[in-house]
Amino acid sequence: MRLLTREAVLAFRRAPLLSALSVTTIAFSLFTLGLFGLVALNLREALRGIEERVEIVAFVLHGTPAETVTLATQDIAAFPEVQRVNYVSEDEALERARRELVEFRDAYRDLQVNPLPASIEVRLREGHRDAGSVERVAERLRGFDFVEDVRFGREWVQKLDHLRNITGVVGGAIGLAFAAVAMVIIGVTIRITLLQRAREIAVMRLVGATKWFIRGPFLLEGALKGLFGGALSLLLCYGGYLLFRDSSEGTLAGLVFFTPAHMLLIVVFGVLLGLGASVLSVGRQLRNV
Template sequence: MRLVLRETQLSFRRAPVLSALAVTTIAFALFVVGLVGLVALNLQHALNQVEERVEVVAYLVRGTPVEVATVAIGDIEAFPGVESVTYVSEQDALERARQELAEFQDVFDDLATNPLPASLEVRLEPGFRDSENVARIADWLRGFRFAEDIRFGREWVEKLDRLRYIAGIVGLVVGGAFAVASVIIIGTTVRMTVLQRSQEIAIMRLVGATDGFIRRPFLLDGLVKGALGGLTALGLNYAAYSAINQMLRSSFYSARQALLLVGFGTALGLLASALSVGRHLRRVDAE
């Protein structure tokens, strides 16, 4: 193991420019992947915030006693997918309308009677805010005799579902394409390192070194360069996030997600080294 570590250190000393190029290539390749991930992360957060506003509103028949609504609240809250139920009286509905529609204050002042009905606002648990579950809960609420009308904005919820699906597919395709491109770019860079030491590899084969012995320093070299590239990419992503966050409030990776990015860089460096060394050894054997 000490020999392998020494060989890795020597690799950086022998070809500092090539080693720096490999780390920089990995860093910028992962930087792009990381940016795509940040966009996807913040888009998902935005969708989640919009999704939190999804609710089903049951407007009550006029004259429905508060006691009846209170009993119904307990039944509704016990229904799977329901997070909470809020009773809004006729007077509360009018006061809310006055606050939200201040420009129509004169109209409200001229009202002889309150035209707004009482209602039950049903908030849903995460995972039950898609169009199918919302429609299912709305249909169930229609079974209550005092429910005169049920509203939940079907078209708006369905559009939210489609947007979430499209965002997921686009993120997967774009992120996957950049990841594949990263492997190709990193593989080319590592192959340059392998070719630079092709004579050394040939001599090692002549003196009886096994493929595993030859591969080890290259694999560790790729692993170290991948880890350094991943850390550099993480730093660049944070710099980009800090610049954007001053203009547009956004979110950064969690500690676990940051570790995944660095781990991905490490794995890419290891994979690129394994493929490059393996290909070179097969070529040497063929000759």
């Protein structure tokens, strides 16, 4: 193992510029992927706060018996998607309108007849606040005979889903494009190293060295480049995170960074990226050496 490590480290000295280019390319590919990951992570946190306010409102027909509504709310509360159910009577709806709609307070005060219907407000559990789940629960609420109308801001919920999906797809596509470029550059670096050591490899074959003994240093070299690139990408991501957070004058003070598990995943992905490029390049080039 010591010999493999020594040979892998020596490869950096033999081609320092190409090695630096490989590490930098991996770093920037993972940095790009990491930036979109940070955007997606913080967007998810922001959406989680917004989604907590996602509410389905079922308006109740005037004159519906209280017992019917009580039984229905108990039934709705038993839905697996439902977190909380709240019944708002006609009087409570009017009082809320007077309190929250200040510009219409005088108009509501002079009313002889309450025009506002009673309603059942439904909040959903985390994991069931996507457009599909909201639509399914709304459809079940429409099935009650006493429900006049159901509203939940369909377009708004669908836009939240759409925004979340676009962020993930764009980030993944750009990151994979950079990853492909990184693999090509690592492959070129390994290929040049193999050509430089062609005579040495031929001698090792003559004395009976196994193919894995020959390949080992090159594979380790690729893995080390991926490791360094992954670590460098985390530093770049953290620098970008601090820059955005500190330059926002407090408006982005709530930004979050990757968890330790996320950071480990990025580094491991970098190692696999470098190792994969080395495996492809070594396997192809050794046949010609």
